[in-house]
Amino acid sequence: MTGEQLVARVRGLAAAGERVVVGIAGCPGAGKSTLAGWLAGHLTAAGLPAVWVPMDGFHLADVELERLGRRGRKGAIDTFDAHGYLALLRRARAETGNVVYAPSFDREIEQPIAGAIPIPPDARVVVSEGNYLLAAAEPWRQVRAAMTEVWYADLDDRVRLDRLVKRHVQFGKAPAEAVRWVAEVDEPNAVAIRATRDRADLLVDVDALPLTPSDSY
Numbered sequence: 001m002t003g004e005q006l007v008a009r010v011r012g013l014a015a016a017g018e019r020v021v022v023g024i025a026g027c028p029g030a031g032k033s034t035l036a037g038w039l040a041g042h043l044t045a046a047g048l049p050a051v052w053v054p055m056d057g058f059h060l061a062d063v064e065l066e067r068l069g070r071r072g073r074k075g076a077i078d079t080f081d082a083h084g085y086l087a088l089l090r091r092a093r094a095e096t097g098n099v100v101y102a103p104s105f106d107r108e109i110e111q112p113i114a115g116a117i118p119i120p121p122d123a124r125v126v127v128s129e130g131n132y133l134l135a136a137a138e139p140w141r142q143v144r145a146a147m148t149e150v151w152y153a154d155l156d157d158r159v160r161l162d163r164l165v166k167r168h169v170q171f172g173k174a175p176a177e178a179v180r181w182v183a184e185v186d187e188p189n190a191v192a193i194r195a196t197r198d199r200a201d202l203l204v205d206v207d208a209l210p211l212t213p214s215d216s217y
């Protein structure tokens with residue numbers, strides 16, 4: 001699929017008039033955020049106002065992860081407020097008479113920030129992305145059902161792992177710690193996420209798209 005075809009596909013989904021929620025699933029470092037930012041920008045430029053809402057905004061705060069004893073495996077499926085994410089998606093679909101605020105995730109402090117992303121009444125599309133959009137465990141099946149379509153970002157594993165290590169280093173980990181984190185924390189999650197790939201409505205070869213990486217996510 002080319003970028004133009006992806007934009008046309010979303011235009012088709014939005015033709016009925018209802019606000020559309022497109023999800024992008026995929027392994028850590030596969031390029032979900034980069035693709036979502038690109039898609040929201042191009043949809044908006046094409047006259048279909050779109051907002052990028054990351055699942056990462058529903059990371060539990062470190063204070064709660066400490067309480068739960070899960071801080072050492074931040075990013076695993078049980079380190080997110082999945083029900084909160086589901087509620088936000090349902091609000092985003094239904095509430096078009098007021099601004100719906102979504103939380104962002106700040107990689108510098110590795111914490112979610114409430115009220116950071118406005119979904120204005122005129123938004124026609126919400127592009128959301130994250131690791132577990134196609135997971136089988138509840139409430140993730142309901143998350144899937146709250147989305148119009150879910151795509152899967154495909155990227156060669158060697159390229160993905162290389163980018164993932166680089167990004168951990170960029171955000172402060174020592175190189176050896178970055179490699180360890182990818183092997184011990186990110187990759188077990190990647191195995192589970194890859195197993196959900198077949199459930200996607202569309203596979204997107206992200207390296208075939210003209211994406212410009214950001215240095216802030």
Ligand SMILES: Nc1ncnc2c1ncn2[C@@H]1O[C@H](COP(=O)(O)OP(=O)(O)OP(=O)(O)O)[C@@H](O)[C@H]1O
Nearest residue numbers: 027028029030031032033034163167211213214217
């Ligand atoms: N086309 C590209 N060329 C080079 N680097 C890229 C490209 N696309 C993305 N990247 C970089 O790869 C890293 C991972 O990309 P991105 O953050 O979009 O992936 P992600 O799937 O959202 O990852 P995560 O699951 O960890 O949130 C980032 O550092 C990003 O800047």
Ligand SMILES: [Mg+2]
Nearest residue numbers: 032033056217
């Ligand atoms: Mg991301």
